[in-house]
Amino acid sequence: MKNPLTAAQKKKTWTFLDGPPFITGLPHYGSLLSSIPKDVFPRFWTMKGYRVRRVWGWDCHGLPAENKVENKLGITRKKDIEEAIGIKKFIDECKLYVKDVSGEWEWYVDHVGRWVDFQHAYKTMDNDYMETVMWIFKQMYDKKYIYKGMRVSLYCPHCSTPISNFEVAMDADNYKDVKDLGTTYKYKLAGQDDTYLLAWSTTPWNKIATPALAVNPELEYIKVQVSSNDEVGKEYYILAKTTLAVLDGTQYVAKETIKGKDLIGKSFEPHYDFYKSDVEKHKDNRAWIVVGGDFVTADEGTGIVTLAAYGEEDLKVMKENNIFAVLHVDEEGHIKKDVPLFGGMYYLKANKAVNDDLRARGLILKEEEYIHSMPHCWRCGTQLYYAPQDAWYVDIQQLKPKLFKNNEAVNWFPAHFKNGRFLKSMEAAPDWCISRSRYWGSPVPVWECECGERFVPGSIAELEAASGQKIEELHRPDIDNVIVRCAQCGAQARRVPEVLDSWIEAGSASLAERHFPFNTSFKLEDFFPPDFIVEYTGQIRAWFYVLHVIATALYDTNAFKNVAVTGVILGTDGRKMSKNFGNYPDPKMMITKFGGDALRLYLMGSPVMRGEDIIISEDEYRNQIKTFHIPLWNIVKFFDVYSEVDAISAADLQFKKPYTHVLDVWAQELTKQLVFEVTQALEAYNTVKAVDLLINYIDDISKWYIRRSRDRVGVSSNDHNDKLAFYSSLYSILTTAVTVAAPLAPFIADILYKHLTGEESVHLINWPTPQQTNSKILEKEVIVRQVVESGHRARKELNLSVQRPVISGITTIPTSTSFEPSDFDAHKEVVKAELNILGELTFKKSGSDFTTEYDITETEEITRERDIRQFVRLVQQERKRLGLQQGDLITIVAPEYPHDAEEYLKKKLSASSITIGEKLIIEKV
Incomplete structure (x- = not known):
């Protein structure tokens, strides 16, 4: 998609940091869960006029790759890598393995609507990335935040390497x-x-x-x-x-x-x-x-x-x-x-x-x-034990006061994680063992001499200068063969054998994916700290933590400004999802069946976006179609059908007069409220509220505004100015609604926006400007809806169908309301039409509840009105059965009909004639 921003807007940046998935892993509900907000918020901030960089990344190093290569080569012991296979061959096999990127990723990313640059993805195995990691190590070492020493940490005897405590804590x-x-x-x-x-x-x-x-x-x-x-x-x-x-x-x-x-x-x-x-x-x-x-x-x-x-x-x-x-x-x-x-x-x-x-x-x-x-x-499943390690550590104890202080600058959603799980995990954190007695990873960039002197380069150029060798490969064993001259005694200094914990690479992502500070086209203040990150709760003790440690050690600042924490999606039986358990619906099948928008709305609107675990539910997934897609499509279809019947032009939709009909006035205010509140929710990274607001809005427009405006359009309506006002109002709120829906449901929003406006894409336009709403208008309509509910409740108690007209009604509103009965004069016709009241409707103020009373006396007028409506209903049902459109002209043959209302019925039903016959027959003219 082309860049939608003007030159002026490009000066404003909004940055988010993507935690890269492992390169050969397959997408699953968990990765889709984090991918969706990584699209929702960049879309939102782009529409608000910010330049947003969308770069994909791949995590390549570490035990996941090594374990797979060991299986391929039939290796059961770490010693076999050096003694039977050789480090060179093993590293070459690791490189081959991580080249096999699954095509599934791009399919899923496309089908959930994620807007991201796949073609220029960075990899943690690239020299540029690894050089930044080298630079970060040196900065922390020079600041005395990294030391070598004997400490006890978790150890895997099968992998023969230390394991970080937070790697284990990520998954219960x-x-x-x-x-x-x-x-x-x-x-x-x-x-x-x-x-x-x-x-x-x-x-x-x-x-x-x-x-x-x-x-x-x-x-x-x-x-x-x-x-x-x-x-x-x-x-x-x-x-x-x-x-x-x-x-x-x-x-x-x-x-x-x-x-x-x-x-x-x-x-x-x-x-x-x-x-x-x-x-x-x-x-x-x-x-x-x-x-x-x-x-x-x-x-x-x-x-x-x-x-x-x-x-x-x-x-x-x-x-x-x-x-x-x-x-x-x-x-x-x-x-x-x-x-x-x-x-x-x-x-x-x-x-x-x-x-x-x-x-x-x-x-x-x-x-x-x-x-x-x-x-x-976490990789091979072997029981761990605590063992003393002569290894490289980050001095977390020295950093803790700064870690606590910098956490105060972070906005957490949900907020309780800030001083809850995140702070508590930092308080209990031991020093971080950052070295691994393995092979496939960024090297520990330390050269040691027997005299005890150390050389720690911060760049490839510095290492080349010290060694006199051209450095083209930073992986083992090539880097092991680089020898430098000891500055203290002149003897040869060799690199220590360990590689870095892949989590130090993950924690370096903000800088390393830009090859900072070596790529001078980036200024630190333009992208750091990033505005936003999001991952599941397991990353509180892992990725969020290591990012925070490195940012604090380097710059004494927070690693991110805003962080959203999701929960975990569990299988249908409440257990972890597993193919062995067969306890989850296939995600590809579900996306193919219900679409990416439905998945987005389901997950973004669920408690999982408040950091709570949820059980995957096909019914809830499907329900998004029922509560959002179908009502929205039906509103647009209503607009299409009746605007064609009434020959509404594009010029007619530019209605300039103030809206006077109470429903139009209310719908406009409701739309202002939608824009205002969804903007607030997304600025606060609260997708749950945003989805709830959007679905409730569509429900209100569908079940109240459209329902009560049907008599204002079509051939039976004679008030041309009111028609123009309604179509203009509906068009404006539809285009606004699909614009607001765009970050959350990008597919349907784009389709409908193009359909309504003829413009290129909803994703290339600006976000609507939030405006303060007239709360009195909205509050009054809430009371009107409660009046209607009391009226329907009264009919039910009387066993009186809404199809049966009544002569008059008296409705009582509670004394606690701030409105007087006279404030509802303009709403009476709407309420009367909804409750099928032919005569007078009186508003009173008394008591503490909404109540409605009817005069249900049977009169000739009531009988006549009931017969007319019954006939209209039967003909409309038959039209629908025959698949006729609203504008289609018909002839009607019926055994009987209200003759004194023939002209009204012909206009109401778009009929050229009504004649008597043995049974109801409708034919298109």
């Missing part, structure tokens, strides 16, 4: 209930043969290397003496006083209470001491000692916990107390081969073996089945 299905053993272990206090500390744990594999136990200094502990029927004082146990339930089934006698702080520093005998010689080599480290930790509670277990290097709090406390850290698990999750008894076992398989050994040695008090939720790899 990444957490699965697992059955483990909750075991209470006995640790003998050194020098006290019969006294044991009781510690509870669900990870027997970590008992192989437990160099410390932790207690809470402030907790109260108790020492009990175990007794039995035939022996007293065999053993002593120490545990938190409030956890004595652990001893249920064991007879004991309480001996003394002990403060947790008094247990600190005591030594215990290790279950396994295969690393004793290593401990002795490191004189500054300690082992097999009790330390204090505020994180220890008595809520679960015994109030004493085992410490190992494979826990975040564990390692922190161990470092603080100079406890020797034992790393006894290899990168594939197996106990290292040099560990006695268990070497070579997969860590989960070792659980039973460890407990069997400790039970045989009398070092287990109790074992119980324990079910808990454990994280699993």
Whole structure:
């Protein structure tokens, strides 16, 4: 589509940032859900006169591609990539894989009406994109927001790489209930043969290397003496006083209470001491000692916990107390081969073996089945564990005050996410591990020398200058072969082996997709921070978060100005959508059947756009046709048919006189209100309200304005000026309504706008200027509608069909209304026509409810009017059955008809003659 903006308008920009989908993934309801608002708002702001850049992007790097290539090559272990395949071949296969972009994307994007540049899509694997990521890394490193260190983070033994905590948190299905053993272990206090500390744990594999136990200094502990029927004082146990339930089934006698702080520093005998010689080599480290930790509670277990290097709090406390850290698990999750008894076992398989050994040695008090939720790899599904990583991290703790401050500048929709889930997730966030021990990704741009000096380039040019090599490829293994001279000692410095977490690429999208700062045609202030982003709730802890971190680290600013958060679309059974469950209708079939507009209105008008989860519903999808498309089409058809019958010209539609008919005046005000309120809703990124306003408006125009204006048009109406006013009014509100509908339902809006105006496209015109409405006019019509409802209610109570005329009526409006009965004089004819009142209609003001009373006396006038209307109804039904148009002239043969109304009937029914015959026969002349 051509650029609709004038030169002056091009100076105004509105920017949105698109979170790119994975390049070989297939579209689904979730991706369609986020794609639609990414079109709604750019269309809206374009119509408001802003220049909007619409560039598609593809996410190419990371485990999704690597896992697929591993499957293709038959790789089951990470080591095979280097030892059997070779990094070069593996990277080449990854490049081939991501070239296979599914054609399905373009079909879906076209059919949901997304206006986007597919042909010039950026890719995160392009050198330009990766160079910006390199520059961002350097900026953060130079600001000391990136460091290398040993920290504990989630680890996947199959992929042999760290996994970000927010990658797992994105999808609740990444957490699965697992059955483990909750075991209470006995640790003998050194020098006290019969006294044991009781510690509870669900990870027997970590008992192989437990160099410390932790207690809470402030907790109260108790020492009990175990007794039995035939022996007293065999053993002593120490545990938190409030956890004595652990001893249920064991007879004991309480001996003394002990403060947790008094247990600190005591030594215990290790279950396994295969690393004793290593401990002795490191004189500054300690082992097999009790330390204090505020994180220890008595809520679960015994109030004493085992410490190992494979826990975040564990390692922190161990470092603080100079406890020797034992790393006894290899990168594939197996106990290292040099560990006695268990070497070579997969860590989960070792659980039973460890407990069997400790039970045989009398070092287990109790074992119980324990079910808990454990994280699993978001790509391969392997159960994860926490492991110490010597890796690259973003110092989130240092950034947190700025992260909190910059969040205040963001407008969140819905608002509760701002200081709710987003703020809470930032408060609890650990430092972000941004390196991966993998292959297909942007390289960690750090060259290290053995002397400890580091070189961190911020551009390809800087790296070329330092290495003397031409850099044409930033992927491994080519980048690994680039060597630089150490500035400190002159020796060779080589790149560290890790690649970057693909989330740092996602978080760099605002800058990297423009190749900023290297592409000087872009000025930062012209596009950053972007005006708008939108994704589902899982991205609160993921994409939204990493964008915010990088923007804060680079510029101490928010990463986006406005953010809309959608919920998740669930299957028909309330579970996650899955082909295995067969719990969702095929999206392509649904779009083909009902159209892209219906999907847009369904999703944009549903609670999912308020961040709530919804269950996919074919009925709700179909219902958009019923509530929007059909009524709108019927209004346009009514306009087409009757304007042709009445020979209305284009000039006639430019009615210049003030509207005087109460229905025209009301419809104009209602349309002003539609423009004003939909503008407000879309400016606030509230599509739910916008869709609701639009559908209610179409309903009001269809069921009230058109319904009550039918007698004003056609051959039976003689008031030419009133006809002109009505057609002009209807034309203006129709063209305005389809213009307002354009961002939400672009297909039908464009078709109808072209049909009504003959112009090129609704998407090339300006948004209507919002105007303040006359609220009194709108309020008065609301009361008129309530009067009509009370009238229909009264007929129902009297079992009186609306087809049966009545002589007169009295309607009462509540005293709480701000209007007087005389204010409704101009509305009486409309109300009388709706309620079929032939004579007088009186308005009164009394009481608290709307009520209507009728004079239902049967008179000759009533009988005559009923017969006329009955005849009209029968003829109209027959015309419709025969498929005749409104303007078609007919002849009527009927067994009987009201002869004294023949001229009226001929005009009303477009009949040249009415004659008597045996049955009703209608023929087109």
